[in-house]
Amino acid sequence: MTSSPTSPVAVLDSVFGYDSFRGDQAEIIDHVVSGGDAVVLMPTGGGKSLCYQVPSLVRPGTGVVVSPLIALMQDQVDALAALGVRAAFLNSTLDSRTSAAVEADLLAGRLDLLYLAPERLVQERTLRLLDRARLALFAIDEAHCVSQWGHDFRTDYLGLSVLHERFPTVPRIALTATATRATHEELTSRLRMEGARHFVASFDRPNIRYRIVEKQQPRAQLLQFLRTEHPGDAGIVYCLSRRSVDQTAEALRAAGIDALAYHAGLTEQERAERQARFLREDGVVMVATIAFGMGIDKPDVRFVAHLDLPKSVEGYYQETGRAGRDGLPATAWMAYGLSDVVQLRRMIDQSEGSEAHKRSQRSHLDAMLALCETLGCRRQQILRYFGQDSPPCGNCDTCLEPPAGWDATVPVQKLLSAIIRLDRERGQRFGAGQIVDVLRGKDNPRSAQADHAALSVWGIGADLDEQAWRAVIRQVLARDLIAAVGDYGTLVVTEKAGPVLRGEERIELRKPSGTGAGARSRARGSGERTAAAALSGAEAELFERLRAWRARQAKEQGVPAYVVFADATLAGIAESRPATLGELRGISGVGDKKLELYGESVLGVVGAAGPEPS
The missing domain is CATH 3.40.50.300 (P-loop containing nucleotide triphosphate hydrolases)
Known part of the structure; x- marks a missing residue:
C-alpha cells in the first residue's frame, strides 16, 4: 500500500x-x-x-x-x-x-x-x-x-x-x-x-458437521454422499495410497463428477496444474493423499471426505479444517473399517523409527480410533484431545442420531477364546475373516482341512451376523485387547484382555448402524448447505448471476474465484441489492481496492437483475 x-x-x-x-x-x-x-x-x-x-x-x-x-x-x-x-x-x-x-x-x-x-x-x-x-x-x-x-x-x-x-x-x-x-x-x-x-483460541469449528460411517463399499458410499448432500460442490477426498487416489478419481469421473487426482507420483507440473484448477474453478473435487492441502486458502470447500483412517487426530483435524473456511456449513465425512485398523497398526510396527517413535505413533492412532468408536459427541472428543472442554455440539452424527451401546462382554469373551483356542489347539493364527467363520460355525476349506468344527468355540457366536462380528473385532482392536500382527494381519490376544476373560471388566460397544452409507443428517436437505441457503428465490437467482460474473473476472485475471469475492460476500450483495457504491462498500468483504476494481461492474449485475419482487 x-x-x-x-x-x-x-x-x-x-x-x-x-x-x-x-x-x-x-x-x-x-x-x-x-x-x-x-x-x-x-x-x-x-x-x-x-x-x-x-x-x-x-x-x-x-x-x-x-x-x-x-x-x-x-x-x-x-x-x-x-x-x-x-x-x-x-x-x-x-x-x-x-x-x-x-x-x-x-x-x-x-x-x-x-x-x-x-x-x-x-x-x-x-x-x-x-x-x-x-x-x-x-x-x-x-x-x-x-x-x-x-x-x-x-x-x-x-x-x-x-x-x-x-x-x-x-x-x-x-x-x-x-x-x-x-x-x-x-x-x-x-x-x-x-x-x-x-x-x-477454541479449536471448535461449529460450522463443520462430523460424520463417520462403517466402511462397506467405500466408493459407492462416497458417491451417494456427494450426490445426495454435495452435488456440484467443491471438496477434497483423502485416500491413503496413490493407487486408491487414482482409482477413486476415475470412479468419480465415470459418475459425472469433475474429479482430479493428486499425489507425489505425478510430475510437479501436473500437480501444479491440478491444484490451480481446484483453486480457480467452482465445483472441482480433488482426490488426494495427504500431500495435498496444507496452506490451501480456498474458502468454499464444502466437504472433506476420508476413505481411509487418518493416522492421528491432529492430521484428521487439520485435513477436515480445510472445509468451510468461509464460516458457512460444511461436512467432514469418513468411511472407516476393520482393514484401516489392521493396515495402520502394521505400518507402524514395520516402520524403521525408534521404539519411542513407534509408541508415539501408536498413541496417536489409539486416539483416532477412540474418536471413531465413541458413543458420545465427536466434537467433544476432538476438543478434549486438544485439552479443551465443550458441551455436546448437536451437530455431529452421534449427537443427531445417538448410537446405541450394548453390553458386549460375552461376545468379546467368545472372540478372545476363539483366537486363543485356534492358536493353542491347532497352532494356527488367522485374520478376522476366518475367526468370524469359526465363531459363526460357517464351513470353508480351511476349517474343513483343520477340523475347526471339533473346537469348543465352533459356532458359539452364531447369534451375531458377519457385520456385527466385524464391528466387534474392529472395536476390540481399537481398545488394544487384540492385535493384528505380521504381513497378513493375523489376530492375537494382548495382555490387556486378561481382566475381560476373567470377567473382571465389562465391555460396552457401539451397535452396528445397520447401514454402511450412514444416515443423512435430518437437519439438511439437498442444497441447504450453501451460501444461498438463506436467500429468497430472487436473491438466489442474483447470487448465481454474481457467481457467473465472478467466474468471468477470475478467468480473465488468472486468479482463483475467491480472490475476486468470497461466496459470503456475494450472498450479502444478493441479499441487500446495493444501488450505489456507498451501499456496496458497506457490505462485509468489500474494501476500498475491491470497490475501485469491481464496484461499477457489480452494480451493473445487480441492476440488470432488476428490483427484487415485492
Whole structure:
C-alpha cells in the first residue's frame, strides 16, 4: 500500500472490508503491533492470517511470512494484490531477474509482505538480505511443523530459531491450527519463543458437521454422499495410497463428477496444474493423499471426505479444517473399517523409527480410533484431545442420531477364546475373516482341512451376523485387547484382555448402524448447505448471476474465484441489492481496492437483475 492507515481497525476496514475483529484477533494484533512476540493457536478459518497481515501494514517495514509450501505462494500474493497490498515471494520458481527485482523492492521499502519458504529463509544469503531491510515482523505459519513428534514435521523449520538470535528486536508471531499441549510446548521451545505471549483460541469449528460411517463399499458410499448432500460442490477426498487416489478419481469421473487426482507420483507440473484448477474453478473435487492441502486458502470447500483412517487426530483435524473456511456449513465425512485398523497398526510396527517413535505413533492412532468408536459427541472428543472442554455440539452424527451401546462382554469373551483356542489347539493364527467363520460355525476349506468344527468355540457366536462380528473385532482392536500382527494381519490376544476373560471388566460397544452409507443428517436437505441457503428465490437467482460474473473476472485475471469475492460476500450483495457504491462498500468483504476494481461492474449485475419482487 502506498500509504498505510495508522490503526489496525482502519486497515481492517479499508483493506479487507470488515468492520470488526473476531475473537482474540484485536488483542493479538495490538500485541504484535507494539513489538511483542506471540504464539497463536487458532482453528483453520479462524482468521490467523489477519493476525500478521494487519500488523505488517501498520508497523513500519516489511512483514516476512514463513510458509511451508511454495506452490501456494503465488495465490497468496495474488489474493493480497487484489486488496491493494504490496506483496511478493522469493522461491525457486522465480528466475534470477525476477528474484533480483523482488529483493530490490524489499530493500527500497516497496513491499508490505514477503513470503519465504523456511529452506530459503535460513540460507546465509537470505539472512544477509534481511539484515539490510527494514522488517516489520516475522510470521511463522504452520508452526507445528517444527515438532518432531507432530504429524507434519518439516526439518527446515528447526533452523527458524535463527530469527531469535539474528533479529532480536523484530517481533515474531508463530501460528498453527493443530497443536496438542505437547506440540505447543515443543514449538515454543524450538522457536525460542519462551518469552512470547500465548493466545489459545477454541479449536471448535461449529460450522463443520462430523460424520463417520462403517466402511462397506467405500466408493459407492462416497458417491451417494456427494450426490445426495454435495452435488456440484467443491471438496477434497483423502485416500491413503496413490493407487486408491487414482482409482477413486476415475470412479468419480465415470459418475459425472469433475474429479482430479493428486499425489507425489505425478510430475510437479501436473500437480501444479491440478491444484490451480481446484483453486480457480467452482465445483472441482480433488482426490488426494495427504500431500495435498496444507496452506490451501480456498474458502468454499464444502466437504472433506476420508476413505481411509487418518493416522492421528491432529492430521484428521487439520485435513477436515480445510472445509468451510468461509464460516458457512460444511461436512467432514469418513468411511472407516476393520482393514484401516489392521493396515495402520502394521505400518507402524514395520516402520524403521525408534521404539519411542513407534509408541508415539501408536498413541496417536489409539486416539483416532477412540474418536471413531465413541458413543458420545465427536466434537467433544476432538476438543478434549486438544485439552479443551465443550458441551455436546448437536451437530455431529452421534449427537443427531445417538448410537446405541450394548453390553458386549460375552461376545468379546467368545472372540478372545476363539483366537486363543485356534492358536493353542491347532497352532494356527488367522485374520478376522476366518475367526468370524469359526465363531459363526460357517464351513470353508480351511476349517474343513483343520477340523475347526471339533473346537469348543465352533459356532458359539452364531447369534451375531458377519457385520456385527466385524464391528466387534474392529472395536476390540481399537481398545488394544487384540492385535493384528505380521504381513497378513493375523489376530492375537494382548495382555490387556486378561481382566475381560476373567470377567473382571465389562465391555460396552457401539451397535452396528445397520447401514454402511450412514444416515443423512435430518437437519439438511439437498442444497441447504450453501451460501444461498438463506436467500429468497430472487436473491438466489442474483447470487448465481454474481457467481457467473465472478467466474468471468477470475478467468480473465488468472486468479482463483475467491480472490475476486468470497461466496459470503456475494450472498450479502444478493441479499441487500446495493444501488450505489456507498451501499456496496458497506457490505462485509468489500474494501476500498475491491470497490475501485469491481464496484461499477457489480452494480451493473445487480441492476440488470432488476428490483427484487415485492
